Amino acid sequence: MFTIEHEFDATVVTLVDEGAAPLQEDVVVNAFAECVTVEQYDPRTDAMVRITLSISQMNDLAAAINLPEGIYARAKE
Numbered sequence: 001m002f003t004i005e006h007e008f009d010a011t012v013v014t015l016v017d018e019g020a021a022p023l024q025e026d027v028v029v030n031a032f033a034e035c036v037t038v039e040q041y042d043p044r045t046d047a048m049v050r051i052t053l054s055i056s057q058m059n060d061l062a063a064a065i066n067l068p069e070g071i072y073a074r075a076k077e
Contacts, residue, residue: 009033031058 001016015027025041036058039050053061063074 001018003014003016005012005014009032011031013029013031015029017023017026025043028039030037030039035055036053037050038053039048041047042049060074064072
């Protein structure tokens with residue numbers, strides 16, 4: 001399950017883990033004009049963990065999702 005919300009400066013997607021236990025904490029993806037952040041609560045440290053991807057890195061990730069193992073470079077846009 002996931003939700004999509006449009007905020008003033010970002011689109012926020014929340015991914016909710018469903019299914020058999022053990023379940024993972026929700027993942028929150030914030031898409032800004034200049035970057036994308038991915039956040040998840042870490043119960044071991046009692047803190048949110050955040051990574052920041054450039055738009056180029058996010059485009060690479062989206063392209064990589066369904067590709068087989070290997071090394072790739074996207075064509076320049």
